[in-house]
Amino acid sequence: MKDSVKNLMPIPEGYVVLTKETTSRGVKWGSQEDNGYNFRLAEYADGTTALYHVYPDGSIKLDCESVLVQELYCMHCGEPLNPCLDADAGIPDPHEYFCAACGHDYEIVGEDD
Ligand SMILES: [Zn+2]
Structure with a gap:
Protein backbone atom coordinates (compact mmCIF):
# COMPACT_ATOMS: atom_id res chain seq x y z
CA MET A 1 0.00 0.00 0.00
CA LYS A 2 2.95 2.25 -0.72
CA ASP A 3 0.81 4.51 -2.88
CA SER A 4 -1.70 5.59 -0.31
CA VAL A 5 -0.72 8.79 1.46
CA LYS A 6 -2.02 8.62 4.99
CA ASN A 7 -0.96 12.03 6.16
CA LEU A 8 0.49 15.21 4.65
CA MET A 9 2.54 17.04 7.25
CA PRO A 10 4.53 20.27 7.35
CA ILE A 11 8.31 19.82 7.37
CA PRO A 12 9.21 18.91 10.97
CA GLU A 13 10.90 21.43 13.26
CA GLY A 14 14.68 21.20 12.96
CA TYR A 15 14.67 19.92 9.39
CA VAL A 16 15.41 21.67 6.11
CA VAL A 17 14.64 20.64 2.56
CA LEU A 18 17.58 21.09 0.20
CA THR A 19 16.70 21.54 -3.45
CA LYS A 20 19.05 21.05 -6.35
CA GLU A 21 19.67 24.06 -8.52
CA THR A 22 21.70 24.00 -11.68
CA THR A 23 23.52 27.27 -12.22
CA SER A 24 26.12 28.38 -14.74
CA ARG A 25 28.76 27.53 -12.11
CA GLY A 26 27.48 24.01 -11.52
CA SER A 66 15.09 17.26 -2.98
CA VAL A 67 16.59 15.97 0.26
CA LEU A 68 15.38 16.36 3.83
CA VAL A 69 18.32 17.11 6.15
CA GLN A 70 18.59 18.10 9.79
CA GLU A 71 19.38 21.60 10.95
CA LEU A 72 22.38 21.00 13.22
CA TYR A 73 24.99 23.10 14.95
CA CYS A 74 28.61 22.31 15.66
CA MET A 75 29.24 21.05 19.19
CA HIS A 76 32.69 22.67 19.13
CA CYS A 77 32.07 26.15 17.76
CA GLY A 78 28.29 26.48 17.41
CA GLU A 79 28.29 27.21 13.68
CA PRO A 80 25.58 25.63 11.48
CA LEU A 81 26.67 22.29 10.03
CA ASN A 82 26.60 21.48 6.32
CA PRO A 83 25.52 18.08 5.04
CA CYS A 84 28.28 16.18 3.24
CA LEU A 85 27.69 15.46 -0.42
CA ASP A 86 27.61 11.80 -1.33
CA ALA A 87 30.67 11.32 -3.55
CA ASP A 88 28.96 9.01 -6.03
CA ALA A 89 25.47 10.43 -6.26
CA GLY A 90 26.42 14.06 -5.60
CA ILE A 91 23.44 14.55 -3.32
CA PRO A 92 23.47 15.70 0.32
CA ASP A 93 23.80 12.81 2.77
CA PRO A 94 21.24 13.25 5.59
CA HIS A 95 23.49 11.27 7.95
CA GLU A 96 26.84 13.02 7.49
CA TYR A 97 27.62 16.63 8.28
CA PHE A 98 30.69 18.80 8.58
CA CYS A 99 31.52 22.14 10.13
CA ALA A 100 32.95 24.56 7.59
CA ALA A 101 34.25 26.79 10.38
CA CYS A 102 36.35 24.34 12.44
CA GLY A 103 36.45 21.21 10.28
CA HIS A 104 34.75 18.70 12.58
CA ASP A 105 32.78 15.86 10.98
CA TYR A 106 29.59 14.41 12.41
CA GLU A 107 27.82 11.19 11.63
CA ILE A 108 24.16 11.11 12.57
CA VAL A 109 22.65 7.73 13.28
CA GLY A 110 19.07 7.86 12.05
CA GLU A 111 16.20 6.77 14.26
CA ASP A 112 14.83 4.50 11.58
CA ASP A 113 18.07 2.83 10.47
ZN1 LIG B 1 32.71 23.89 14.31
Whole structure:
Protein backbone atom coordinates (compact mmCIF):
# COMPACT_ATOMS: atom_id res chain seq x y z
CA MET A 1 0.00 0.00 0.00
CA LYS A 2 2.95 2.25 -0.72
CA ASP A 3 0.81 4.51 -2.88
CA SER A 4 -1.70 5.59 -0.31
CA VAL A 5 -0.72 8.79 1.46
CA LYS A 6 -2.02 8.62 4.99
CA ASN A 7 -0.96 12.03 6.16
CA LEU A 8 0.49 15.21 4.65
CA MET A 9 2.54 17.04 7.25
CA PRO A 10 4.53 20.27 7.35
CA ILE A 11 8.31 19.82 7.37
CA PRO A 12 9.21 18.91 10.97
CA GLU A 13 10.90 21.43 13.26
CA GLY A 14 14.68 21.20 12.96
CA TYR A 15 14.67 19.92 9.39
CA VAL A 16 15.41 21.67 6.11
CA VAL A 17 14.64 20.64 2.56
CA LEU A 18 17.58 21.09 0.20
CA THR A 19 16.70 21.54 -3.45
CA LYS A 20 19.05 21.05 -6.35
CA GLU A 21 19.67 24.06 -8.52
CA THR A 22 21.70 24.00 -11.68
CA THR A 23 23.52 27.27 -12.22
CA SER A 24 26.12 28.38 -14.74
CA ARG A 25 28.76 27.53 -12.11
CA GLY A 26 27.48 24.01 -11.52
CA VAL A 27 25.08 22.31 -9.16
CA LYS A 28 24.17 24.02 -5.92
CA TRP A 29 21.93 22.90 -3.07
CA GLY A 30 19.78 25.50 -1.41
CA SER A 31 17.26 25.39 1.42
CA GLN A 32 13.58 25.84 0.78
CA GLU A 33 13.73 29.18 2.58
CA ASP A 34 16.36 30.45 0.15
CA ASN A 35 14.25 29.36 -2.79
CA GLY A 36 10.83 30.26 -1.44
CA TYR A 37 9.62 26.73 -2.11
CA ASN A 38 6.97 25.05 -0.07
CA PHE A 39 7.19 21.39 0.91
CA ARG A 40 5.11 18.82 2.76
CA LEU A 41 6.20 15.52 4.17
CA ALA A 42 3.83 12.73 3.15
CA GLU A 43 3.45 9.69 5.33
CA TYR A 44 2.40 6.50 3.59
CA ALA A 45 0.27 3.75 5.04
CA ASP A 46 3.39 1.56 5.46
CA GLY A 47 5.12 4.20 7.61
CA THR A 48 7.61 5.45 5.00
CA THR A 49 7.75 9.13 4.12
CA ALA A 50 8.40 11.19 1.00
CA LEU A 51 8.75 14.84 0.09
CA TYR A 52 6.08 16.65 -1.87
CA HIS A 53 6.56 20.03 -3.50
CA VAL A 54 3.66 22.45 -3.16
CA TYR A 55 3.48 24.71 -6.21
CA PRO A 56 2.15 28.28 -6.18
CA ASP A 57 -0.92 27.17 -8.16
CA GLY A 58 -1.81 24.79 -5.33
CA SER A 59 -0.82 21.55 -7.01
CA ILE A 60 1.24 19.06 -5.01
CA LYS A 61 3.74 16.74 -6.66
CA LEU A 62 6.14 14.06 -5.42
CA ASP A 63 9.67 15.48 -5.33
CA CYS A 64 12.38 12.84 -5.73
CA GLU A 65 15.28 15.27 -6.18
CA SER A 66 15.09 17.26 -2.98
CA VAL A 67 16.59 15.97 0.26
CA LEU A 68 15.38 16.36 3.83
CA VAL A 69 18.32 17.11 6.15
CA GLN A 70 18.59 18.10 9.79
CA GLU A 71 19.38 21.60 10.95
CA LEU A 72 22.38 21.00 13.22
CA TYR A 73 24.99 23.10 14.95
CA CYS A 74 28.61 22.31 15.66
CA MET A 75 29.24 21.05 19.19
CA HIS A 76 32.69 22.67 19.13
CA CYS A 77 32.07 26.15 17.76
CA GLY A 78 28.29 26.48 17.41
CA GLU A 79 28.29 27.21 13.68
CA PRO A 80 25.58 25.63 11.48
CA LEU A 81 26.67 22.29 10.03
CA ASN A 82 26.60 21.48 6.32
CA PRO A 83 25.52 18.08 5.04
CA CYS A 84 28.28 16.18 3.24
CA LEU A 85 27.69 15.46 -0.42
CA ASP A 86 27.61 11.80 -1.33
CA ALA A 87 30.67 11.32 -3.55
CA ASP A 88 28.96 9.01 -6.03
CA ALA A 89 25.47 10.43 -6.26
CA GLY A 90 26.42 14.06 -5.60
CA ILE A 91 23.44 14.55 -3.32
CA PRO A 92 23.47 15.70 0.32
CA ASP A 93 23.80 12.81 2.77
CA PRO A 94 21.24 13.25 5.59
CA HIS A 95 23.49 11.27 7.95
CA GLU A 96 26.84 13.02 7.49
CA TYR A 97 27.62 16.63 8.28
CA PHE A 98 30.69 18.80 8.58
CA CYS A 99 31.52 22.14 10.13
CA ALA A 100 32.95 24.56 7.59
CA ALA A 101 34.25 26.79 10.38
CA CYS A 102 36.35 24.34 12.44
CA GLY A 103 36.45 21.21 10.28
CA HIS A 104 34.75 18.70 12.58
CA ASP A 105 32.78 15.86 10.98
CA TYR A 106 29.59 14.41 12.41
CA GLU A 107 27.82 11.19 11.63
CA ILE A 108 24.16 11.11 12.57
CA VAL A 109 22.65 7.73 13.28
CA GLY A 110 19.07 7.86 12.05
CA GLU A 111 16.20 6.77 14.26
CA ASP A 112 14.83 4.50 11.58
CA ASP A 113 18.07 2.83 10.47
ZN1 LIG B 1 32.71 23.89 14.31
